Amino acid sequence: MFIETIRIQDGHVCHLSDHTDRMRRTADHFGFTAPTLPIDLASLVPDELRTGTVRCRVMYDHTLREVTFTPYRRRHIERLFAVDAGTTTYAFKYADRAPLARPDVxxxxxxELLFVRDGYLTDTSYTNLVLRRGRELVTPDTFLLDGTCRRRLLREGVVHTEPVRLHDLPTYDELLLINAMMPLREAIRLPTTAVHLDFYTFAP
Known part of the structure; x- marks a missing residue:
């Protein structure tokens, strides 16, 4: 089972084509035909949610299983704890997020968790990363999920990729956490000192 999380702002569905494209790529990989999202998706939003930011959650496999709408409440994040990604894979947006859980932390x-693989930054458990260095915006070329917002920023040339090592963090000015619900202009912005190493062991 897979999910899409779609931002609806004041009744307007944001970047629907990016989500339908990911659904198609997911379905192609797993050998089924992606279901079609309702053309009138915005009209399905309950009247009481027609203003403000709404989170539309689509659950699907070969058919649409569930479409829900909830007011979006942005998390308040102050600290990121680096953890070893190990063999964690999350290349597709599965409904089962167990691979991203770290109950020992x-x-x-x-x-929030910050996954590190072989010393290189990937993602947090629910966002992609953008790092600011002066006016330059970088996203790690190592990632767990190629999110729709990340993919769009790369396509538009707003950010570029490069390998980002954990011990290079002090060379950047700021960390920005992005996803479909938090575009770049609304990213959670953190100093690089917000990353803690309490639960991360550096490889020898």
Missing amino acids: PLGASD
């Missing part, structure tokens, strides 16, 4: 309400 006690996280507070404003804490």
